[in-house]
Each structure stands twice: as C-alpha cells, then as structure tokens.
Amino acid sequence: MASRESDWEGVRLHVVTGKGGTGKTTVAAALALALAGEGRRTLLVEVENRQGIAQLFDSPPLPYEERKVSVGPGGGDVFALAIDPEEALLEYLEMFYRLGRAGRGLRRIGAIDFATTIAPGMRDVLLTGKVYEAARRRKGTEPVYDAVVLDAPPTGRITRFLGVNEEVAGLARVGPIRGQADSIMSLLRSPMTAVHIVTLLEEMPVQETADGVTELAKAGLPVGGIVVNAVRVPLLKQAELTAAAKGRLDRAELAEGLAAAGVKVRDPGVDALLVEAAEHAARVALEKSQRRAVKTLQRPTYDLPLLTGGVDLGALYQLAEHLCRQGMA
Amino acid sequence: MSAAPSRTLDLDAVLADRSTRIIVCCGAGGVGKTTTAAALGLRAAEEGRTVVVLTIDPARRLAQSMGLSELDNSPRRVKGVDESRGGSLDAMMLDMKRTFDDVVFAHATPDRAQMIMENPFYQSLSSSFSGTQEYMAMEKLGQLRAEDRWDLIVVDTPPSRSALDFLDAPKRLGSFLDGRFIRVLMGTAKTGGRAYLKVVGAGLNAMTSVLTKVLGGQVLKDLQAFIAALDTMFGGFRERADATYQLLQARGTSFVVVAAPERDALREASYFVERLGEERMPLSGLVLNRVHASGATGLSADRAAAGSETLDESRSHPLAAGILRLHAERMRLIEREQSLRGRFTAAHPRVPVVDVAAQPGDVHDLAGLRLVGESLAGA
Numbered sequence: 001m002a003s004r005e006s007d008w009e010g011v012r013l014h015v016v017t018g019k020g021g022t023g024k025t026t027v028a029a030a031l032a033l034a035l036a037g038e039g040r041r042t043l044l045v046e047v048e049n050r051q052g053i054a055q056l057f058d059s060p061p062l063p064y065e066e067r068k069v070s071v072g073p074g075g076g077d078v079f080a081l082a083i084d085p086e087e088a089l090l091e092y093l094e095m096f097y098r099l100g101r102a103g104r105g106l107r108r109i110g111a112i113d114f115a116t117t118i119a120p121g122m123r124d125v126l127l128t129g130k131v132y133e134a135a136r137r138r139k140g141t142e143p144v145y146d147a148v149v150l151d152a153p154p155t156g157r158i159t160r161f162l163g164v165n166e167e168v169a170g171l172a173r174v175g176p177i178r179g180q181a182d183s184i185m186s187l188l189r190s191p192m193t194a195v196h197i198v199t200l201l202e203e204m205p206v207q208e209t210a211d212g213v214t215e216l217a218k219a220g221l222p223v224g225g226i227v228v229n230a231v232r233v234p235l236l237k238q239a240e241l242t243a244a245a246k247g248r249l250d251r252a253e254l255a256e257g258l259a260a261a262g263v264k265v266r267d268p269g270v271d272a273l274l275v276e277a278a279e280h281a282a283r284v285a286l287e288k289s290q291r292r293a294v295k296t297l298q299r300p301t302y303d304l305p306l307l308t309g310g311v312d313l314g315a316l317y318q319l320a321e322h323l324c325r326q327g328m329a
Numbered sequence: 330m331s332a333a334p335s336r337t338l339d340l341d342a343v344l345a346d347r348s349t350r351i352i353v354c355c356g357a358g359g360v361g362k363t364t365t366a367a368a369l370g371l372r373a374a375e376e377g378r379t380v381v382v383l384t385i386d387p388a389r390r391l392a393q394s395m396g397l398s399e400l401d402n403s404p405r406r407v408k409g410v411d412e413s414r415g416g417s418l419d420a421m422m423l424d425m426k427r428t429f430d431d432v433v434f435a436h437a438t439p440d441r442a443q444m445i446m447e448n449p450f451y452q453s454l455s456s457s458f459s460g461t462q463e464y465m466a467m468e469k470l471g472q473l474r475a476e477d478r479w480d481l482i483v484v485d486t487p488p489s490r491s492a493l494d495f496l497d498a499p500k501r502l503g504s505f506l507d508g509r510f511i512r513v514l515m516g517t518a519k520t521g522g523r524a525y526l527k528v529v530g531a532g533l534n535a536m537t538s539v540l541t542k543v544l545g546g547q548v549l550k551d552l553q554a555f556i557a558a559l560d561t562m563f564g565g566f567r568e569r570a571d572a573t574y575q576l577l578q579a580r581g582t583s584f585v586v587v588a589a590p591e592r593d594a595l596r597e598a599s600y601f602v603e604r605l606g607e608e609r610m611p612l613s614g615l616v617l618n619r620v621h622a623s624g625a626t627g628l629s630a631d632r633a634a635a636g637s638e639t640l641d642e643s644r645s646h647p648l649a650a651g652i653l654r655l656h657a658e659r660m661r662l663i664e665r666e667q668s669l670r671g672r673f674t675a676a677h678p679r680v681p682v683v684d685v686a687a688q689p690g691d692v693h694d695l696a697g698l699r700l701v702g703e704s705l706a707g708a
Binding site: 001008010019020021024025030050055078079091097099102105106108109110113114150153155167170171172173174175176177178202204205207235236237242250251253254256257259260261262263265266267270272273276277279280282283286308309310311 | 335450451453509530539540542543547548551587594625632633636637640645648649652654656658659689
C-alpha cells in the first residue's frame, strides 16, 4: 500500500454515495482506512446525523470535533467528524466575520435555528461548506488532510446535495456568500473530487447507480468508481446451478451424499435443501445479469465480499485491504 | 430459531378496519418501504376498500408495476386491480413544486401569488432544496384527506431520518413566526407594509447590520421581499401544519415502520418507534422485510459445515458438500437476523412485528405486489 499509484491519484475529496441499504457508511469507512497509508492523514466525515461512524468504530458518539478514530492498515491516521449544521454555521460566522457576541445574538433571536432547520437547503450549504473547509485546510503549505472521505446522502439526493451551492450562487448574485458558493462548486467540479457510488448486485440499486451516473455527469460533477458491495461466491458448480434453477438436481444423489457425510436429515429436509439450492441459483443468476448492467456503465469497479458475520473493526480492515488491492486507494 | 416476539402485527386487521383512514409507512432507505406501501394499498383495494397510494420518488419499475409513468401530481386509477369486492386503487407520485404552488395559489391573492412565484427564493425553495419534500408530502396528505374521495390513504415517506421532520413543522413554524428573527428581518423591509418598524430598537439595528454583512444587501432584500410576500400566508401555513399534525395523531391513522433485519435498518427503526412514541403518534407495528428462513432448521450450521468437510476430505458427493455449505451459510444468516430481531423486540416488547420473507428478485408487476401483500398479511 505504501506509495503505489492508486486509480485516484490527485483526488482529495472522495464522496461516497449509494442507494440506502447498500452499505455506504461501511464503504466510506473502509476507504478512509485504505487511504491512510504511511505518513498520511485521512478524515472521514458524516453529515446525516446518524452517528454511523461511531457505531462502526465502536466509539462513543462523535462530537462536532475532528477525532482520531483509528490507524489505517498502512500506518496512517484516520480522523472522523460528524458535522452538525448549527455548530458549522456558528463556526463559519466566527471564521469569516469574527462575529463573536453578535453570533450568539443571532442564535438568541432564532436566526441560527431558522437557518439550520426552517430554511430548506441551508443545511446542505453548511454541510458542504464544512467539507470544503476541511478538504482545503492547510498548515503552512501542507494540506492538513491528504484525503477527505464523505459519507454522503443517498444517490437519490446526491446531485441536489452537491449542487446546492449553485442554487445559492443563483440567489446571491454578488457578495461574500456568492464567493463562498462559487469556490465550493469549483472544488466539487474539479479533478480533486470523485463521487463514488456503492451498489449491490440487485436490480434497484444498480438502476439507481445508472441513474446517478447520468445525473452527476449532467450536473458536471466528477463520477468516480463503482463499489459493488456484498458480492457472493457461488457455492455450487455451474452445471449444478443450472440444474438447481430448473429443479433438476439429483435428489437421490443428495440423500446419498448426506448419509455419507453422516448428516441425518428428516424427510421434508432434503426437499428443503433442494429449495435452498434453487434459491441460491436464482440469486447467482440475478447477480450475473446485474454485473453485466454495471459493466455497461464503464466506470472503474471494485468488489467487496459479503460478510455474513456483520461488520466490525476487523472486517473494516479486511474491506480496506480489498480496496487497496484493487487500486481504489 | 430464537423466541418469537410477544405479538404479531396483523396488517389484514388494520386494512379491514374501516376506521383506518390513513397508513403512513416510514423507515430507512432501501428496506422496501415503497413496495410495502404499494402492496398494502393493492391488498386493501382488492379486499374492497377505495384506496389511494401516495409515493415519493418510487423506483422506476415499481412505478411501472402500478402503471405510473409520469409525475403529474394527481391520483390515477391503477389498472388490473381486482375490483370485484367494490374496491379500487389510485396511485400518484408527489410533485413537490406543484404541491407548493397549489398552496400559494390557495392562500394568496392572484397578484401576491404571482410575486411569490417570481421571487428567486421561492423558486429555489419549491423546486430544488431538499427538506421541502417532507413538508409537501404531508401537505399533499392533508389535501387528499380533505377531498374525501378515498376511504384509505397509504403514504410512503422520503427515505431519510428527516422523514419525520414534518412532525416538527408546527412547532418550528410557530417559534419562527412568533420569534424575533422575523421582526428583525422585516424591521428593515420597507416593502413589508406592516408596522414592524415600531419594534425596532437599537439591538435589532445591530442585528440587521450583522445580517447585511453576512448575507449581502441584495440577498437580504430578496429575502425580505419573499417574507413580506408570504406574510399573509403564514397564518394559513401554521393552521395547515397544526391540522396535519392532529390528523396524524388522530384515531384512524396508523404508522407502520418498515425495516430489514440489518443492524443499521433496525437502529433506524428503533429511532422511528421512539420518536413516534414521544409524539404520541399511533404506531401499528414493524414490518420486517427480507427475512430469511429455511425448511430444514433442524440441521444446524455447525453440523452442516462439519458434514461438508467430511465429504470434501473423502472427495465424494460434491453436490451434497456444496449444498451443505450453502445451508450452513443460510443458517448463520438466519441466526444473525434472529439475534438482531430479538434485540429490537427486547427493546420494544410492545411493538408487534410481522416478518416478510426475502424474495429472490424485485417486484415488476401487480402479481408480484400481490405476493408481497400476502406475506405482509402473514398468509
């Protein structure tokens, strides 16, 4: 992992999206680990107020503060941050306007509450603004983070989320807000950003991935790779799968095999096992056809195996290794 | 398999109960929420109820399965439904902007409405900003209910935690309208036409200068013009938000939380259950989609795995070895799903649950939806 070229050299902001339930947060965390090679620092950011990162790394809920949560398999540091829109707004006002007491005054009259909860879209402006700040932050001439990985909103919302600053630029024709919105959009549209999409080999997630690729490209946002999550290894041979799908597996042969294995299965059990084999065959066939659909998108694609035991820290490292090996990091 | 929950969710009873007028499906994204809403609607219709299903951004093929090809914001009759018991099924997809426009036209004079439509803030607010969707879904629900053409409305909610943001709408609108922020904003708006200037004090002037500094003069002016134009509508907004909130709390409404037996989805389900409880919203129970089962639970994962190893060693019966491995994996998955389910039911013992078996493929047509409906009913 040391200093081998990855497919995404020069990318500083990795945005990870995907349909709900595809494992976006897990993939984002694995990518942040994978990118933390020797001497590097990565920041993993979440914006949906779910504390998903804390759950994954088995740590207490994250405050609005960058905390070290782990060390990557390559030896680099992984930091994490859960962005809170209200805190982000106060921080922003302080940083750019040095508002101090006046900032607190805004909170008292309800302006902060208005901006972060009632005014739709402001949340996204603040969240993307904070991500921009972290990605661009420097200490001297060196960037503070070599890579920022954003556990982003789902595919259905991602284009709107990333494009919110263009909307702002449309509202504010001049002035400080316009300037800020323009800088954020130009980072998000630059080769320093890649929007990766996580999918499963199922119809709806693959369809949403295809729609996402089209929408992002249309909005001028850089589409990154596709991460195929929870890939199954077929447990039967092709000929057996074909027979299983047609309901033509040799029942007598199976019963004989079970006896040879010393496994006692009472009568309906053997048929139940044949049903399981048929379901497996249907699933493998479905994945195959979805794999073809993913291929037509012509994006770099990375596979992550299905983890039947669930995801813990050890599993995250395993997934990170998979991503490194395939050149995503 | 571990202990069953204390209660099973009987959705057929919910559908058959004529006093059930609204069913709200909520849950994390990717758990089959929209499919569940559509399947419940179809089942109720075929049992004889007059149903409309309101969906938010359905997957294309699901929309096609109900014959919905366009987003036109008005309910359409779904063809191919068995109407022999006197029921029918309408379905629609939410068009956020048109719903918002309708609200404006309903509450403002034509001149005022025109001004609002042309304001850049309104254009962004109504069409592209996220967050508006949640509010508009509830607005549409209120409209459908007021039309009184259906005896059952099934609503799908947007796929995020903010799906429950609409519960906060009355409170938020209230605190905003009674708050000082709006007075500060309007204090400098000479176009407002109201006597807000009276309340402007030295402190407020300082605030406006801060706002000018942060927002820039032009943005502040547009925002003020927008608020001023909406001014006459705020009362109406609040009334509607209050009415919807009461409608949701009322007898006749039934919340169904949808999840899959995965850690994240069940954590979100717990959040929804708790939140609905806090707001005293009527919760029917949890639909647990994609639950795996086996007809050979008597054969444990360990014994199946050991058996496959025995066969591997003797290099015989590869088919049986493969199937035993398959079964071992299936049993481990079932064990894990049952333990996650058990954790949920232990934390929420009074929430009835119904399991829906995992389907090998997606739903493409009414026949598929009908099958899902049967599973939902525990049939």
